[in-house]
Amino acid sequence: xxxxxxxxxxxREQILTAAHTVASRHGxxxxxxxxxxxxxxxxxxxxxxxxxxxxxxxxALLDRVLETTFLLTVSEQVLELPDARDRFVAAIRQxxxxxxxxxxxxxxxxxxxxxxxxxxxVRTKVxxxxxxxxxxxxxxxxxxxxxxxxxxxxxxxxxxxxxxxxLIYGCAVxxxxxxxxxxxxxxxxxxxxxxxxxxxxxxKRGPRVLAAAIPA
Amino acid sequence: xxxxxxxxxxxREQILTAAHTVASRHGxxxxxxxxxxxxxxxxxxxxxxxxxxxxxxxxALLDRVLETTFLLTVSEQVLELPDARDRFVAAIRQxxxxxxxxxxxxxxxxxxxxxxxxxxxVRTKVxxxxxxxxxxxxxxxxxxxxxxxxxxxxxxxxxxxxxxxxLIYGCAVxxxxxxxxxxxxxxxxxxxxxxxxxxxxxxKRGPRVLAAAIPA
DNA sequence: TTGTCTATTGACCAATTGTTCAATGTATGT
DNA sequence: ACATACATTGAACAATTGGTCAATAGACAA
Numbered sequence: 001x002x003x004x005x006x007x008x009x010x011x012r013e014q015i016l017t018a019a020h021t022v023a024s025r026h027g028x029x030x031x032x033x034x035x036x037x038x039x040x041x042x043x044x045x046x047x048x049x050x051x052x053x054x055x056x057x058x059x060a061l062l063d064r065v066l067e068t069t070f071l072l073t074v075s076e077q078v079l080e081l082p083d084a085r086d087r088f089v090a091a092i093r094q095x096x097x098x099x100x101x102x103x104x105x106x107x108x109x110x111x112x113x114x115x116x117x118x119x120x121x122v123r124t125k126v127x128x129x130x131x132x133x134x135x136x137x138x139x140x141x142x143x144x145x146x147x148x149x150x151x152x153x154x155x156x157x158x159x160x161x162x163x164x165x166x167l168i169y170g171c172a173v174x175x176x177x178x179x180x181x182x183x184x185x186x187x188x189x190x191x192x193x194x195x196x197x198x199x200x201x202x203x204k205r206g207p208r209v210l211a212a213a214i215p216a
Numbered sequence: 217x218x219x220x221x222x223x224x225x226x227x228r229e230q231i232l233t234a235a236h237t238v239a240s241r242h243g244x245x246x247x248x249x250x251x252x253x254x255x256x257x258x259x260x261x262x263x264x265x266x267x268x269x270x271x272x273x274x275x276a277l278l279d280r281v282l283e284t285t286f287l288l289t290v291s292e293q294v295l296e297l298p299d300a301r302d303r304f305v306a307a308i309r310q311x312x313x314x315x316x317x318x319x320x321x322x323x324x325x326x327x328x329x330x331x332x333x334x335x336x337x338v339r340t341k342v343x344x345x346x347x348x349x350x351x352x353x354x355x356x357x358x359x360x361x362x363x364x365x366x367x368x369x370x371x372x373x374x375x376x377x378x379x380x381x382x383l384i385y386g387c388a389v390x391x392x393x394x395x396x397x398x399x400x401x402x403x404x405x406x407x408x409x410x411x412x413x414x415x416x417x418x419x420k421r422g423p424r425v426l427a428a429a430i431p432a
Numbered sequence: 433t434t435g436t437c438t439a440t441t442g443a444c445c446a447a448t449t450g451t452t453c454a455a456t457g458t459a460t461g462t
Numbered sequence: 463a464c465a466t467a468c469a470t471t472g473a474a475c476a477a478t479t480g481g482t483c484a485a486t487a488g489a490c491a492a
Binding site: 052 | 448449450451452453
């Protein structure tokens with residue numbers, strides 16, 4: 001007995017959110033049409049009515065994952081930091097904290113990343129998402145290099161942005177697999193040390209604002 | 217008609233190598249008992265005779281993957297570098313090159329990493345492998361901090377080692393998904409710039425040996 | 433030879449999967 | 463009221479999966 005109808009886009013959204021929860025909990029392997037349908041309290045036939053192939057559902061979910069994973073939103077307090085290096089480091093720390101607190105999303109991303117080696121569509125999407133994420137950090141990196149060219153020789157803005165991404169994702173990778181043994185705070189401090197603080201002249205102001213902007 | 221026998225350990229090895237090739241090509245999803253058996257030219261029943269459960273096969277393969285992925289072997293030329301920072305950077309560059317040239321193994325590792333969030337046995341193995349890999353870099357990191365404490369304030373050996381791991385794996389992650397768009401050489405140069413070269417005093421000797429040790 | 437042990441095979445099973453489709457309900461227009 | 467369009471359901475199907483098991487072939491000892 002077919003149930004009630006629902007507006008077009010609502011159903012797709014409903015199915016996608018169900019797919020997101022399922023994939024978050026059981027991985028892409030566990031993302032079956034029936035599991036999604038059950039989660040959304042729909043028949044599995046209906047899921048395949050709105051997404052003609054399972055592949056389409058998987059790809060649509062990828063879009064959603066990438067949108068929420070690679071959205072770099074820096075708080076105003078960070079942007080107001082006077083020193084370019086402080087801004088750069090603060091943005092990195094903020095992202096490290098954010099992603100470390102969303103392990104499921106992180107895991108899902110890496111599953112898609114691995115999938116990308118066999119599915120060209122997935123690869124393209126992940127690739128461009130990583131590129132734009134890097135681009136977001138390049139703005140900060142350019143400021144750093146402009147005001148601090150002496151310390152970083154041979155460092156390009158694009159390269160420095162890529163390093164920022166590595167530091168963030170490397171932190172998540174190591175922290176998630178071993179939450180007890182991996183010392184996140186030591187990692188953050190070391191990352192900051194390697195990239196360099198704002199120096200002695202801003203010691204009194206910078207770090208304090210930083211601590212307020214990034215709750216531990 | 218049952219075929220010929222084979223020495224005990226030979227069969228397990230044979231099956232494991234077959235499993236490795238299958239998983240390398242088609243991922244852990246594609247690692248089916250029948251696919252492995254077919255690859256090893258055996259019956260699928262025999263695979264389950266030597267590995268009572270599929271889980272056991274997957275875990276045994278993980279050991280093999282971790283052994284070959286996280287084995288840090290630094291060339292003698294790197295160890296002979298006079299400057300601690302040069303050794304550190306050279307070891308990192310060497311690993312970046314090595315792992316970037318083995319994308320399949322890299323992908324397989326991340327699949328296991330993601331699997332670790334649901335399988336505690338896998339998680340434990342991956343976790344300890346990452347720990348020992350970090351420990352290998354900590355030796356270099358300690359030397360760096362001992363000779364260069366001024367530049368790296370608040371940086372701990374463990375933290376610096378973790379950053380090395382992040383730089384290496386971050387490079388592989390970004391380079392593999394977008395081989396064309398990601399500038400590896402710029403990344404390497406930037407990483408070296410951030411960590412700092414040996415400075416002006418060793419410019420004549422260090423870098424040249426480095427270039428010889430790490431073929432581009 | 434005879435017998436025992438075990439490696440090996442392939443048939444078989446139950447469960448799960450993606451996908452199709454006829455049937456049926458709901459909404460909307462005329 | 464009637465018809466048309468379409469969202470929705472669940473049965474059904476073929477393919478694939480991990481796993482079991484009886485039958486059998488090889489190796490080796492007595």
